[in-house]
Each structure stands twice: as structure tokens, then as C-alpha cells.
Amino acid sequence: MIAPSVISNVQPLLLVVEDSNEDFEAFQRFLRQSPLAIPVYRCLNGDQALAFLYHTDRYTDPESAPRPGLILLDLNLPGTDGREVLRQIKQDDALKSVPVVIFTTSNNPKDIEACYRQGVNGYMIKPMDFKLLKRSIQTLLDFWFDVAILPRNSL
Amino acid sequence: MMNQALTVINEEREPIHTPGSIQPHGLLCVLSELDFRITQVSLNAKDIFGITPENLLDRPLADFIEGDRIAEIRACLDPDSEQTNPINLSVTVDEGSTQFFNGIVHRAISGEIVLELELIAATAKRDFTQSYRHLKDTLAKIQVTKTLSELCDLIVKEVRQITGFDRVMVYRFNETGDGTVIAEDRKPNLEPFLGLYYPDTDIPQRAKHLYLLNWLRLLPDVNHPPSLLTGLPGTEPADLDMSHCVLRSLSPCHIEYLQNMGVVASMSISLIQEQRLWGMIACHHNTPKFVPYEIRTICEFLGQLMSTELSVKEATQNLDYKLRLKATEVQFVNRLTNATDFLQALEDSPDDLLALTGAQGAAVCEGDRIALIGSTPDKEEVIDLLGWLPDRFENDLFVTDSLPSLYPNAKAYKKVASGLLAMAISRTQHRYVLWFRPEFLQTVTWAGNPDNPTRIEADGSVTISPRQSFAAWQETVRLKSLNWLQCEIEVAIELRSLIVDVILAQTDEMARVNLELTRSNIELDSFAYIASHDLKEPLRGIHNYSNFLMEDYADVLPEDGVTKLQTVVRLTQRMDDLISSLMHYSQLGRSEVVRQSVDLNVLVQQTIATLKISHPQHQIEFRLPQPLPTICCDRSQMSELFTNLIGNAIKYNDNAEKWVEIGSVESKPVRNGTQISHTLYIRDNSIGIPPEHLERIFEIFKRLHPQDQYGGGTGAGLTIVRKIVERHEGKIWVESTPGEGSTFYFTLSEAVKP
Known part of the structure; x- marks a missing residue:
């Protein structure tokens, strides 16, 4: 879809x-409303995310799983949960430079504290307010994909 | 009575071993060393011997007594000879009749040879075989007695049977020298003396010493005046040491003492244990009574025999008591081990608790809780005593038989607590057990009623009671209880260590339960967390999709449809609030209370400032009538507490002129002064709360008004406030008059700074 010229x-x-x-x-609804054309890949749980990042299981072909520029991570996931995924990413020299933003229901101070200790790059709470949710996602996308400079090897 | 007592005390200085006189029923002469000439003689010589003292003095004994007997007397003085007292003597007196005597010879401590003669009455003659048989019987009986009490009961019966005295008793002296009658056999018409106490001063030390020297003392007639000794020029009858004389006259004081008791004749047999006067066999007769030498010898022998048995029987007796104490203790501890609240368990077995140490009263204390058992000081007095006590413990024990002399306040309750045996189980937790014993004066069965020293006999005659030295003794026993026995103290020590073991076991159990609780709390924490997450996720889905509907189908949705979807959205938000409140409440109960010094004046001002910003439309007067304390508490929780309470005061207020008063009632020490409890209040002129709802307002999600009134809310605010107060070991309550206003009172506790 993406033109080679751009x-x-x-x-x-x-x-x-x-x-x-x-x-x-x-999330997709607000992403679609964004002027930025951001390619998205969704993993349903922690194990799938780790397989994607480490090119295991169905992602043995590196082409099928390019290195992400940003990871938006839920904390409470079936199987390996978001906390463990974050820990593995941030302890891996090859992966730790990939920014991770937590997007979760949990406003538990313990979670917030623990994630930042692991080196998370942002922590957002899913609001129970449609307008607020919309604004949160728009801000997230604008900041990371328009304002911020991501590490070079993201490309 | 005081004079009488002084007489007794004076006897300590009286030379009772050198009275210079004898009892008049016999004759005493002192003999010269080589030729046995009579150098001193008693003035009653004519009555006994038929020869005047003048005619006896300076004459050889051989002039009156056969030569063979003189040889026996000499042999008696030789320690290596087998010749023993008494020596049968016959004397032909002036009228030509022959008198028979028992001669008793000994060398006095002061060196003289002393011969005492006692008349042998024909009727008193006793067959040796008969005496021997009787003695053998008694001996057999003594050997089968098991305890001291049995032995004593037996001995008084036997002695009375042998001697025929009206009354035979066993006295026993305690460590301080006071005597108790522990066994008695008496003529049925006599008043019992069993159990009576006699003070130490009744028998002077010097007399006690003489009882150690002579196993037996006889006084045939207390009303016979003593007979003085006379001697050749150069002799000093007043210096003759008569310690070993059987005829030695009694001190006037002792005579008076016996007369006071109405006793005419008496005999005493010493009971000696390890060179100590353990007690006496005391025999009384209400008419004159002479006991022949042979029978006295049997009695003396019985006394010696009993003395050798004392240690064994006493040990058995003590062992019995100790075993009984031990059995009580074991039962007791078994119950304690199975008890969840061991202090309750102590209180539940009041008789055993008292029996353990032989106390008449006990107090079981834990913190502010005090349970009184039996005869004790009142609660306030025990609390005061507990304030004085903690520094006095040695190895967690404090024992005294005279509390009032150490702690003057105790004089007020000496009647119940002159003796104190206190045990500290845990001083930090203020766990104590106190045992009380009454003042001895209260427990003694008096030898004669001290308030009524005369006694009227059945025949109408008045007898002076034996207890004449009462006043003197009363002085010595005042403010004192019976001594705590070593075995009773040991039981207390053992009980303490057993209780501590039980507590330690319970502490272990508590630690296990706590661990379990912590684990389940963690589980609950994660449960609440996961549950709320899981509840919120679909809720958010409903919320978002309702919004999608409104956005995507705005063209086709009728206005009514939009309104209904808006209601769905509003409800999802409300439900989200409820879930959040529930989570917050559950977190409050589990999260640690981070205490720091907080100036409530500052905190309240900050809260007011914030509330003013969020209620700009309201005119509110904030009143602070007095400064608030600075308390060591959790700052963020305290902030939430005031925000909720002051917020409510504003919220539920219809008045145009609203006011809220924040004040402090008092700060007082609690929990034995280890904590300070502050009572604060928040008063307002709000709509008030109907009395039937005063309790329910603290229930979670309990609202008294419809959703859309008074600004809504989840109904968790007061529940959270109560939780915060409880986390600060306080309580909250409300007083309210509907239409006038409410006052919320609450207490907050903090530890006293060391």
C-alpha cells in the first residue's frame, strides 16, 4: 500500500x-482518524509478543517480524503477562532501546512504580471516558510518531 | 496488757538459770567435792527430810544415807560409769519412820555437785515391765505413722495416757519463733487450744535455751511458793547454775503466764531438731500434779524418739503439700495450654489459682483489664499498686510478707493484702498475676480473744485468758502476712515459665496465622486488582461501543435512542466509580500506615483551601475555635479524612450561610500510658441525619439520598473515613439533629514518644 516514493x-x-x-x-478507531500512517501489528498475548521480538515460533522469518519502533503493552495479559514481557525487553541489550509504553486499566501505584523501575518509557491508564480515551491515543501517536525521534535502527 | 507484755520482754534479762530457789516438792543439796559434805541446801529441808537446814549444813551426806548409796552417787558423776539416775534412797527421819526418795545427782555447769531428792509416793510406783511394754507399743505405733500430723496426734494421746494430764499439746515454732498448737488431746470438757498461735515473746530466748539443755521440765504446782537455797558462809546459792536441775524454780513470769491460763501443773518435753528447738510437747493440768521420775523418763524418751522422727515425717508432710501443689499446677497448665485466652483461663479457675500459692486473693491483669478473685484490694488500688510494682521485680517475681512496710499505700488494704506474691508474665504487655495474703492478725485464731481477755467458764467463774502478751506480739505481726513458703514461690516460678511457654507457643501460632493472613491478604490484593481489571475491561467495552454507536449512527439514531445510549454511558461511568471506590477501600485496609508528624492545623488549612477552590459558588464559614494537635499519623490518609468529612459538611448543606467547625476535644493517655488518644470533631449546620440512620451512614455504598441530590457520589466516603480512623486505632461516631446539623467525632491514637 505504501508508495515506494515515500x-x-x-x-x-x-x-x-x-x-x-x-x-x-x-484503539484502531482513533488510529485510523490520525493523519499519521502508522503500521500496526497486534499480538494477543505476552508469549506471542516475545516470539515476535525474538523471531521464534511462527516468526522465524525476520521479514515476518520487523523490529518495532514502539511497543504499546497491556499489563494484564493471558499467559505471560505484560510485566514479564517488559522485564525481558528491558533486560535484553538488543531490545532495551525499543521504547515501551504501558497502556492498562491498572492505576495501582505498585504497578506504576515497578514499570518505571524496569525502564518503561511511558505509562498510560485506559480511561473510562470516550473523549479522554480518544485524546490519550491521539497524544500518544502524535508524540511518538511525530514529535519524538525514535532510535535509528527502528527502520 | 502492755505492762504484761513488758514483763514478758523483761524476762529476757531475768537470770532464770540461777534463781537461787527450787520448787518445794523436792529437796536440793550441794555437796562438797571430796567428802560429800552438805554446803548448800534448800530451806524446805524440814518439810521433805524432817531435818532443819541448820542441822544439815556442813554435815557429811553419809550421816543420813547408807554408804552403798554414797558410792552410787559418786559413780553417777563419773561419765564412764554405768550408774544412772535416779538412785533409790531411803532416809530415816527424826520420828524414826523411813522415807523413800529418788536421788538425782549431776554436776552443775558452775561446777558444784548437786543432789536433788524427790519423794516416791507409794501409789506412783510403777512396774518397770509395764512401762516397758507400754513404751514398746507406742514405739510400734510411731513407726507406722506416715505424716507429721499423724505422729503429733499419736504422741499427744500417748503422753496423756501415760501421764494423765488434763491436756497434752504439740507446739511447733516457726522461723520467727511463734508457736502454734498443731496437735492436742484433752479432757472433753476443756476448751480446745488446737490451732491457736502463741507469739515468740511468750517463751523468752533464755528459756528456749534451757529447753534445749533439759528435755523435760515439770511444775507440779504453780501455786507453791519456791523454796530458797541457803549455804555455808562463803557459798553463793545465787550463783549456782541450775540449768540442769529438775527442781529449778520457774521464773515468776512463767508462773504468772500459767496462772493466766488457769493451769496449776505443767510439764514440757522438748522436741529438738538439729540443735534447734523445733517445738514442745506441753502438758497442762488444772489441779496440782506430780509426775514420778520413771514416767518422766518414758516421756523424755518419747520426746527424743519423736525428735528423731521429725525430719522424716516433716519431709513426707512437705512432700504431700508439694505434690498437691504440683498436681494443681499441672491441671492448671493443661487448661491454659488449651485456652485461646490464657488470662481468661486463669480467671476461670479461681479456686485453683488461689490454691497454687495458698493465697486468699488474686488479681489477673493484662493491660487495662483486671480480674479480681477472692479477697483483694479494690480495682483502683490494684491499678495504683501495678504502677509501683514494675521496678520491684527480680527475675519477674516479687515476694513480700509485709507489703505495707514497703508500699505505705497498702496500709489501707492490709487486711487483705499484707502479703504479696507477684509474677510478671510480660511487662511490656502489662501481664501480671498477683496473689494476696491477709494481715496475719486477721488470720490468726487467737489464743484467747484479744478483745475479751477474760472468759466466763460454765460454772460462772472468770478465767483470765492465756493470751496476755497479745499486745506485744501484735506489734511484731502488724502489717505482716504468713510467710510465703519456698515451695509456693517455686510453684509461681514454674507457673510463670509454663505460661511463658504457652504464650510462646501461641505466639508461634500467631506468627503462622499472620503469615497465612499476609498470604491471603496478598491474594486478596491481587484478587481485588484482577477482579476490578476484569470488571473494568468489559465495562469499558460497553462504554466505548455505546460511543461508537452514537458517532457512527448519528444519522439514523432517533433522539430517544441517543438519550438511551447516553444513559448507558453514564451508567458505565458510575459503575467505574464504584469499582474504583471498592478498590481504594480495600487498598486502604491493606496498605501500610506511614506515620509522620503532621500539624493538623496546617493540614486542615490546606484542605479548606482546596475545598474552597472546588466549591467557588458556596459561601462557607470555616471555624477553628482552638488550635489542633500535631499528631504522628499518615498524612495522605489524614488529608483524605478531612477532605471527606469537611466535604460532606458542605455537600449536605442547604443553608445560604454554611459553616463548618473543626475542633479538638481532648488528648489523653490510654493503654497504660503507652498511647495518646486525640478526640477531634467536625461540626456543621448541614441538613443532619435522622437518628435511625446514624449507624448506616458508615456502611459502604450506603446513601441516604437519591443519586442526583447533594452532588451524587458513590457512598464510600464515610466508609473510607471510618477505615482511616480504624487504621489509626481510633473510633468514629456522630451526633446529629435533623435540620440543625451534625457533629462527627473521631479519635486518633499515636504512640507516646519514648
């Missing part, structure tokens, strides 16, 4: 780790 403008991949279809649907 390849240099091609946005890095956004990896969304989210088990809730409804939450992902809402």
Missing part, C-alpha cells in the same frame, strides 16, 4: 500487545 517517510512499526478485541477496536 519510503523514507514510512513510519516505524507499532507493536500493540492487547488481548481485548474491544479495546483494540477502540
Whole structure:
């Protein structure tokens, strides 16, 4: 879909780790409304996300799983949960430079504290307010894909 | 009575071993060393011997007594000879009749040879075989007695049977020298003396010493005046040491003492244990009574025999008591081990608790809780005593038989607590057990009623009671209880260590339960967390999809449809609030209370400032009538507490002129002064709360008004406030008059700074 002429403008991949279809649907809705053309790949749980990042299981072909520019990670996931995924990413020299933003229901101070200790790059709470949710996602996308400079090897 | 007592005390200085006189029923002469000439003689010589003292003095004994007997007397003085007292003597007196005597010879401590003669009455003659048989019987009986009490009961019966005294008793002296009658056999018409106490001063030390020297003392007639000794020029009858004389006259004081008791004749047999006067067999007769030498010898022998048995029987007796104590203790501890609240268990077995140490009262204390058992000081007095006590413990024990002399306040309740045996189980937790014993004066069965020293006999005659030295003794026993026995103290020590073991076991159990609780709390924490997450996720889905509907189908949805979807959205938000409140409440109960010094004046001002910003439309007067304390508490929780309470005061207020008063009632020490409890209040002129709802307002999600009134809310605010107060070891209550206003009172506790 993406024209070769604008390849240099091609946005890095956004990896969304989210088990809730409804939450992902809402996310996509606001993503679509964004002027930025951001490629998104969704993993349904922690194990799939790790397989994607480490090129294991069905992602043995590196082409099928490019290195993401940003990871949007839910904390409460079936199987290996978001906390463990974050820990593995941030303890891996090859992966730790990939920014990770937590996007979760949990406002538990313990979670917030623990994630930042692991080196998370942002922590957002899924609001129970449609307008607020919309604004949160728009701000997230604008900041990371328009304002911020991502590491070079994201491309 | 005081004079009488002084007389007794004076006897300590009286030379009772050198009275210079004898009892008049016999004759005493002192003999010269080589030729046995009479150098001193008693003035009653004519009555006994038929020869005047003048005619006896300076004459050889051989002039009156056969030569063979003189040889026996000499042999008696030789320690290596087998010749023993008494020596049968016959004397032909002036009228030509022959008198028979028992001669008793000994060398006095002061060196003289002393011969005492006692008349042998024909009727008193006793067959040796008969005496021997009787003694053998008694001996057999003594050997089968098991305890001291049995032995004593037996001995008084036997001695009375042998001697025929009206009354035979066993006295026993305690460590301080006071005597108790522990066994008695008496003529049925006599008043019992069993159990009576006699003070130490009744028998002077010097007399006690003489009882150690002589196993037996006889006084045939207390009303016979003593007979003085006379001697050749150069002799000093007043210097003759009569310690070993059987005829030695009694001190006037002792005579008076016996007369006071109405006793005419008496005999005493010493009971000696390890060179100590353990007690006496005391025999009383209400008419004159002479006991022949042979029978006295049997009695003396019985006394010696009993003395050798004392240690064994006493040990058995003590062992019995100790075993009984031990059995009680074991039962007791078994119950304690199975008890969840061991202090309750102590209180539940009051008789055993008292029996353990032989106490008449006990107090079981834990913190502010005090249970009184039996005869004790009142609660306030025990609390005061507990304030004085903690520094006095040695190895967690404090024992005294005279509390009032150490702690003057105790004089007020000496009647119940002159003796104290206190045990500290845990001083930090203020766990104590106190045992009380009454003042001895209260427990003694008096030898004669001290308030009524005369006694009217059945025949109408008045007898002076034996207890004449009462006042003197009363002085010595005042403010004192019976001594705590070593075995009773040991039981307390053992009980303490057993209780501590039980507590330690319970502490272990508590630690296990706590661990379990922590684990389940963690589980609950994660449960609440996961549950709320899981509840919120679909809720958010409903919320978002309702919004999608409104956005995507705005063209086709009728207005009514939009309104209904808006209601769905509003409800999802409300449900989200409820879930959040529930989570917050559950977190409050589990998260640690981070205490720091907080100036409530500053905190309240900050809260007011914030509330003013969020209620700009309201005119509110904030009143702070007095400064608030600075308390060591959790700052963020305290902030939430005031925000909720002051917020409610504003929220539920219809008045145009609203006011809220924040004040402090008092700060007082609690929990034995280890904590300070602050009572604060928040008063307002709000709509008030109907009395039937005063308690329910603290229930979670309990609202008294419809959703859309008074600004809504989840109904968790006061529940959270109560939780915060409880986390600060306080309580909250409300007083309210509907239409006038409410006052919320609450207490907050903090530890006293060391």
C-alpha cells in the first residue's frame, strides 16, 4: 500500500500487545482518524509478543517480524503477562532501546512504580471516558510518531 | 496488757538459770567435792527430810544415807560409769519412820555437785515391765505413722495416757519463733487450744535455751511458793547454775503466764531438731500434779524418739503439700495450654489459682483489664499498686510478707493484702498475676480473744485468758502476712515459665496465622486488582461501543435512542466509580500506615483551601475555635479524612450561610500510658441525619439520598473515613439533629514518644 516514493517517510512499526478485541477496536478507531500512517501489528498475548521480538515460533522469518519502533503493552495479559514481557525487553541489550509504553486499566501505584523501575518509557491508564480515551491515543501517536525521534535502527 | 507484755520482754534479762530457789516438792543439796559434805541446801529441808537446814549444813551426806548409796552417787558423776539416775534412797527421819526418795545427782555447769531428792509416793510406783511394754507399743505405733500430723496426734494421746494430764499439746515454732498448737488431746470438757498461735515473746530466748539443755521440765504446782537455797558462809546459792536441775524454780513470769491460763501443773518435753528447738510437747493440768521420775523418763524418751522422727515425717508432710501443689499446677497448665485466652483461663479457675500459692486473693491483669478473685484490694488500688510494682521485680517475681512496710499505700488494704506474691508474665504487655495474703492478725485464731481477755467458764467463774502478751506480739505481726513458703514461690516460678511457654507457643501460632493472613491478604490484593481489571475491561467495552454507536449512527439514531445510549454511558461511568471506590477501600485496609508528624492545623488549612477552590459558588464559614494537635499519623490518609468529612459538611448543606467547625476535644493517655488518644470533631449546620440512620451512614455504598441530590457520589466516603480512623486505632461516631446539623467525632491514637 505504501508508495515506494515515500519510503523514507514510512513510519516505524507499532507493536500493540492487547488481548481485548474491544479495546483494540477502540484503539484502531482513533488510529485510523490520525493523519499519521502508522503500521500496526497486534499480538494477543505476552508469549506471542516475545516470539515476535525474538523471531521464534511462527516468526522465524525476520521479514515476518520487523523490529518495532514502539511497543504499546497491556499489563494484564493471558499467559505471560505484560510485566514479564517488559522485564525481558528491558533486560535484553538488543531490545532495551525499543521504547515501551504501558497502556492498562491498572492505576495501582505498585504497578506504576515497578514499570518505571524496569525502564518503561511511558505509562498510560485506559480511561473510562470516550473523549479522554480518544485524546490519550491521539497524544500518544502524535508524540511518538511525530514529535519524538525514535532510535535509528527502528527502520 | 502492755505492762504484761513488758514483763514478758523483761524476762529476757531475768537470770532464770540461777534463781537461787527450787520448787518445794523436792529437796536440793550441794555437796562438797571430796567428802560429800552438805554446803548448800534448800530451806524446805524440814518439810521433805524432817531435818532443819541448820542441822544439815556442813554435815557429811553419809550421816543420813547408807554408804552403798554414797558410792552410787559418786559413780553417777563419773561419765564412764554405768550408774544412772535416779538412785533409790531411803532416809530415816527424826520420828524414826523411813522415807523413800529418788536421788538425782549431776554436776552443775558452775561446777558444784548437786543432789536433788524427790519423794516416791507409794501409789506412783510403777512396774518397770509395764512401762516397758507400754513404751514398746507406742514405739510400734510411731513407726507406722506416715505424716507429721499423724505422729503429733499419736504422741499427744500417748503422753496423756501415760501421764494423765488434763491436756497434752504439740507446739511447733516457726522461723520467727511463734508457736502454734498443731496437735492436742484433752479432757472433753476443756476448751480446745488446737490451732491457736502463741507469739515468740511468750517463751523468752533464755528459756528456749534451757529447753534445749533439759528435755523435760515439770511444775507440779504453780501455786507453791519456791523454796530458797541457803549455804555455808562463803557459798553463793545465787550463783549456782541450775540449768540442769529438775527442781529449778520457774521464773515468776512463767508462773504468772500459767496462772493466766488457769493451769496449776505443767510439764514440757522438748522436741529438738538439729540443735534447734523445733517445738514442745506441753502438758497442762488444772489441779496440782506430780509426775514420778520413771514416767518422766518414758516421756523424755518419747520426746527424743519423736525428735528423731521429725525430719522424716516433716519431709513426707512437705512432700504431700508439694505434690498437691504440683498436681494443681499441672491441671492448671493443661487448661491454659488449651485456652485461646490464657488470662481468661486463669480467671476461670479461681479456686485453683488461689490454691497454687495458698493465697486468699488474686488479681489477673493484662493491660487495662483486671480480674479480681477472692479477697483483694479494690480495682483502683490494684491499678495504683501495678504502677509501683514494675521496678520491684527480680527475675519477674516479687515476694513480700509485709507489703505495707514497703508500699505505705497498702496500709489501707492490709487486711487483705499484707502479703504479696507477684509474677510478671510480660511487662511490656502489662501481664501480671498477683496473689494476696491477709494481715496475719486477721488470720490468726487467737489464743484467747484479744478483745475479751477474760472468759466466763460454765460454772460462772472468770478465767483470765492465756493470751496476755497479745499486745506485744501484735506489734511484731502488724502489717505482716504468713510467710510465703519456698515451695509456693517455686510453684509461681514454674507457673510463670509454663505460661511463658504457652504464650510462646501461641505466639508461634500467631506468627503462622499472620503469615497465612499476609498470604491471603496478598491474594486478596491481587484478587481485588484482577477482579476490578476484569470488571473494568468489559465495562469499558460497553462504554466505548455505546460511543461508537452514537458517532457512527448519528444519522439514523432517533433522539430517544441517543438519550438511551447516553444513559448507558453514564451508567458505565458510575459503575467505574464504584469499582474504583471498592478498590481504594480495600487498598486502604491493606496498605501500610506511614506515620509522620503532621500539624493538623496546617493540614486542615490546606484542605479548606482546596475545598474552597472546588466549591467557588458556596459561601462557607470555616471555624477553628482552638488550635489542633500535631499528631504522628499518615498524612495522605489524614488529608483524605478531612477532605471527606469537611466535604460532606458542605455537600449536605442547604443553608445560604454554611459553616463548618473543626475542633479538638481532648488528648489523653490510654493503654497504660503507652498511647495518646486525640478526640477531634467536625461540626456543621448541614441538613443532619435522622437518628435511625446514624449507624448506616458508615456502611459502604450506603446513601441516604437519591443519586442526583447533594452532588451524587458513590457512598464510600464515610466508609473510607471510618477505615482511616480504624487504621489509626481510633473510633468514629456522630451526633446529629435533623435540620440543625451534625457533629462527627473521631479519635486518633499515636504512640507516646519514648
